[in-house]
Amino acid sequence: MKKLKPILGISLLVQSISFLVLCLINLEKKKSLAAVFGIFSAIGGAAGTALLISNYKEEKSEEDFFDDDEFFFDEDFEDDFSECDDIECNFAEDIAVETAEA
Numbered sequence: 001m002k003k004l005k006p007i008l009g010i011s012l013l014v015q016s017i018s019f020l021v022l023c024l025i026n027l028e029k030k031k032s033l034a035a036v037f038g039i040f041s042a043i044g045g046a047a048g049t050a051l052l053i054s055n056y057k058e059e060k061s062e063e064d065f066f067d068d069d070e071f072f073f074d075e076d077f078e079d080d081f082s083e084c085d086d087i088e089c090n091f092a093e094d095i096a097v098e099t100a101e102a
Contacts, residue, residue, distance in 0.1 A: 005055040012048030016041045 019041035026034040 005051050005058075009048045009051035009055065012044045012051065016044035016048060019044060 019037045023034045023037035023041055026037060
């Protein structure tokens, strides 16, 4: 559904422009038909703009969510295991300290 919103928004704006052109063409000869095309042009333009703005706001809120410092907490654990790559190294150091004390 996320990729469908911008496609629908752009297609509604293009349709709105084409209805506006048809409205201007029929303005002199058939005023009632020109009014119908004008109304559809306005409705399509408003709906397309609303969809594009809604999609922009959703993308912006997702970017803000992933930019938070609290979301990425890997930096908190970097100092604990900087010397050894696996857990066994830390256990080996603890055992070596215990045997040296005894």
